Amino acid sequence: MPIKDTIAAIRKEAGITQEEMARRLYVTRQAVSRWETGETTPGIDMVKLICVTFGVPLERFFDMPMSYYCQCCSMPISEEEMRGTEADGSRSADFCKYCYDHGDFTAKGMTMDEFIEATAPMEAKALGVPLDEAVSLMATLLPHLKRWREVGENEERYGEEIRAAYGDEIVDAANEKYVAMGEAAHMQADELALAINEQLRRAMEAGDVEGSEARKLVAMHGHWLRMYWPDGLYTPEAHKGLADGYLADERFRAYYDAVAPGATQFLRDAIHACV
Incomplete structure (x- = not known):
C-alpha cells in the first residue's frame, strides 16, 4: 500500500480528522492533506512519530513484511542472490550476503549503534535516501530484527540488575559476544x-x-x-x-x-x- 494510503487509513482507523491528526503530530492540516494526496511524503522521523502516536508497527509503511528485510542490517533482500550463506553453503533465510557468510556474521565485536554508523552509508545508497534518514531508519528497525532483538529484550528485562552485579564492561562484552554468534x-x-x-x-x-x-x-x-x-x-x-x-x-x-x-x-x- 502506498504511504499516502497508509496514512489515510491510520487516520480513519483512529476516527479523527486531518486537523486532529495534524495537532497530535505537531504539523499543519495542510501537511497531512499533502501526505494523503501523495503530493509530499513524510520523512522517516515523522513516520516513526506517526507509529508511536497511533500505535502502529513501522513495517506497515513498507510494501513487504519484515521478513523481506535482512534480519541484521534491515536492507531489503529482493533477490535470492542477495542472501547470505549458511555453513553448508545453503542460502540464509534471514540475512543478506553483506552481513552473513558461511554461517557467520561478517561484522563482529560491534554494538548495534556502531554497526549502524558503519553500515548506514551502504544502506543509504541502496535505498536512495540521505545518510541521516538511513541512520534514523536503521535505528528504528534494527531493535526489532532477529540479530539484535533478543539482546534488547534481555537488556530491558534484566539489564539494570545484571549491570549492577557485574558492571557495564562485562555486560557489554557479553552482548557483543552474543550478537557475533x-x-x-x-x-x-x-x-x-x-x-x-x-x-x-x-x-x-x-x-x-x-x-x-x-x-x-x-x-x-x-x-x-x-x-x-x-x-x-x-x-x-x-x-x-x-x-x-x-x-x-x-x-x-x-x-x-x-x-x-x-x-x-x-x-x-x-x-x-x-x-
Whole structure:
C-alpha cells in the first residue's frame, strides 16, 4: 500500500480528522492533506512519530513484511542472490550476503549503534535516501530484527540488575559476544538449553545433588554459560552466584520450575555441590 494510503487509513482507523491528526503530530492540516494526496511524503522521523502516536508497527509503511528485510542490517533482500550463506553453503533465510557468510556474521565485536554508523552509508545508497534518514531508519528497525532483538529484550528485562552485579564492561562484552554468534552457534545454544532441562529432570529423578546425573547437569550448564559469557568471566564462584540469583528471582524460578516443582532449588544445590 502506498504511504499516502497508509496514512489515510491510520487516520480513519483512529476516527479523527486531518486537523486532529495534524495537532497530535505537531504539523499543519495542510501537511497531512499533502501526505494523503501523495503530493509530499513524510520523512522517516515523522513516520516513526506517526507509529508511536497511533500505535502502529513501522513495517506497515513498507510494501513487504519484515521478513523481506535482512534480519541484521534491515536492507531489503529482493533477490535470492542477495542472501547470505549458511555453513553448508545453503542460502540464509534471514540475512543478506553483506552481513552473513558461511554461517557467520561478517561484522563482529560491534554494538548495534556502531554497526549502524558503519553500515548506514551502504544502506543509504541502496535505498536512495540521505545518510541521516538511513541512520534514523536503521535505528528504528534494527531493535526489532532477529540479530539484535533478543539482546534488547534481555537488556530491558534484566539489564539494570545484571549491570549492577557485574558492571557495564562485562555486560557489554557479553552482548557483543552474543550478537557475533552465527546462526549455527545460536541453534547449538538453544538445543543445549533444551538438553539441560531434560538432564535436570533426570537428575531430579535420581534425587542426588552430588550424583553422576547431577554432575552431568552442572557440566552442561557450565558449558552453556561459557557460550554466552565473555572469555575469562566464568569461575566456579560466578557459577554459584548465578545459581543463587536464579533462586532469588521469580522469573528464573518460573522458567526452571516449569521443568518440575522444585527444579530451581535442585539446580542451585547441584551447582553448589558439583562445581
